[in-house]
Amino acid sequence: MNQRPVGIVLNGVTGRMGYRQHLVRSLLAIRADGGLPLRDGTRLWPEPVLVGRNEAKLTEIAARHGLSDWTTDLHAALARPDVEIYFDAQTTQRREKSISAAIEAGKHVYTEKPLASDLAGALALTRLAAEAGVRTGVVADKLFLPGLRKLKRVIDSGFLGRILSVRGEFGYWVFEGDWQPAQRPSWNYRAEDGGGIVLDMLPHWEYLLSNLFGRVRSVQCVTATHIDRRWDEGGEPYQATADDAAYAMFELDRGIIAQINSSWAVRVFRDELVEFQVDGTEGSAVAGLRRCRIQHRAATPRSVWDPDKPDGGDSRGVWTEVPDNQEFDNGFRVQWEQFLRHVVENEPFGLDFAAGARGVQLAELGLRSAREGRRVEVPDLG
Numbered sequence: 001m002n003q004r005p006v007g008i009v010l011n012g013v014t015g016r017m018g019y020r021q022h023l024v025r026s027l028l029a030i031r032a033d034g035g036l037p038l039r040d041g042t043r044l045w046p047e048p049v050l051v052g053r054n055e056a057k058l059t060e061i062a063a064r065h066g067l068s069d070w071t072t073d074l075h076a077a078l079a080r081p082d083v084e085i086y087f088d089a090q091t092t093q094r095r096e097k098s099i100s101a102a103i104e105a106g107k108h109v110y111t112e113k114p115l116a117s118d119l120a121g122a123l124a125l126t127r128l129a130a131e132a133g134v135r136t137g138v139v140a141d142k143l144f145l146p147g148l149r150k151l152k153r154v155i156d157s158g159f160l161g162r163i164l165s166v167r168g169e170f171g172y173w174v175f176e177g178d179w180q181p182a183q184r185p186s187w188n189y190r191a192e193d194g195g196g197i198v199l200d201m202l203p204h205w206e207y208l209l210s211n212l213f214g215r216v217r218s219v220q221c222v223t224a225t226h227i228d229r230r231w232d233e234g235g236e237p238y239q240a241t242a243d244d245a246a247y248a249m250f251e252l253d254r255g256i257i258a259q260i261n262s263s264w265a266v267r268v269f270r271d272e273l274v275e276f277q278v279d280g281t282e283g284s285a286v287a288g289l290r291r292c293r294i295q296h297r298a299a300t301p302r303s304v305w306d307p308d309k310p311d312g313g314d315s316r317g318v319w320t321e322v323p324d325n326q327e328f329d330n331g332f333r334v335q336w337e338q339f340l341r342h343v344v345e346n347e348p349f350g351l352d353f354a355a356g357a358r359g360v361q362l363a364e365l366g367l368r369s370a371r372e373g374r375r376v377e378v379p380d381l382g
């Protein structure tokens with residue numbers, strides 16, 4: 001079978017996301033399936049060029065997966081004519097400089113979110129890419145979670161009627177790192193290193209809300225650093241300077257109110273690590289990573305507040321599970337495939353830098369709302 005090789009620089013491939021989700025679960029998984037089938041019958045064959053700072057880690061990853069193309073010299077990698085795409089999964093603060101260099105080298109760019117540390121940086125990248133005429137994409141993995149894809153199906157069916165409100169609960173306990181190792185990198189908890197749950201999670205909530213329900217028109221956010229002392233990867237204590245919880249309320253188009261709690265200091269008493277309840281005039285839905293359950297107005301139990309009586313039964317049992325009805329591939333891979341088809345076959349792809357900039361804008365305005373203790377309007381970026 002004819003192959004169409006596409007050189008892809010993977011920068012930050014030694015990190016959690018770069019390695020597991022993007023290299024192994026996406027690009028190598030596409031190769032393991034014989035490449036990505038294209039319209040003309042050929043198969044797109046990703047050729048990863050691993051880029052990082054640490055030679056030993058790069059050689060080890062390359063050897064583990066039978067790869068040989070790696071370098072610590074980003075500019076040399078970007079100068080190669082066989083490299084068509086630059087991908088960035090570095091820590092957020094390093095992203096803008098590397099992406100600018102990739103655009104200047106004429107590469108298409110796909111990147112982890114957030115696109116940049118602030119809106120000015122995100123808009124500068126959006127402009128630079130448009131001027132250079134390169135294709136862009138920003139990871140929006142939550143849209144591809146099975147539970148949320150089923151929720152989208154429910155919304156599109158009209159089952160919910162007029163949507164009134166969205167309640168989201170995201171989070172879990174991230175160990176401080178002293179008596180049990182932390183399960184997230186320590187830079188996430190240092191503002192000076194680009195950490196913070198607002199910058200991490202509000203970009204997700206922006207694309208999720210705007211793709212499923214409507215554009216976000218205002219934000220009101222309270223943040224906290226609940227745990228201010230943590231232990232890093234080397235077992236050293238450090239001061240946690242970044243927000244580790246964000247309690248946010250958003251007003252969306254059509255009067256929809258969304259309220260989303262994000263926290264790394266909450267113990268899970270939920271079915272999934274993220275869950276959204278959507279209430280509409282005709283029905284409701286509760287969706288998470290994998291599951292989506294619905295309740296129609298005709299099946300809504302009559303709740304009556306009476307503290308003298310034991311609770312009126314099994315409120316969860318009256319919900320109906322939405323069936324999968326299809327195989328759900330890894331969400332990161334699905335989005336990679338869409339981006340690759342966008343680059344080589346001109347398929348439409350809406351999750352571009354302009355969309356990514358809206359996510360950074362919402363994070364920035366969420367932080368401003370928290371700092372100033374007020375509701376902040378979200379202007380259209382045009």
Ligand SMILES: NC(=O)c1ccc[n+]([C@@H]2O[C@H](COP(=O)([O-])OP(=O)(O)OC[C@H]3O[C@@H](n4cnc5c(N)ncnc54)[C@H](O)[C@@H]3O)[C@@H](O)[C@H]2O)c1
Binds near residue numbers: 014017052089200
């Ligand atoms: N889409 C998602 O669900 C999701 C989830 C987690 C993280 N992310 C994003 O992915 C990016 C990477 O996050 P991660 O959790 O993989 O982080 P990580 O710490 O595991 O990896 C960071 C990568 O950047 C490199 N790096 C470059 N300069 C660095 C520096 N000065 N300090 C530390 N590392 C440096 C590291 O070598 C590593 O390859 C972040 O921008 C983050 O916002 C996205």
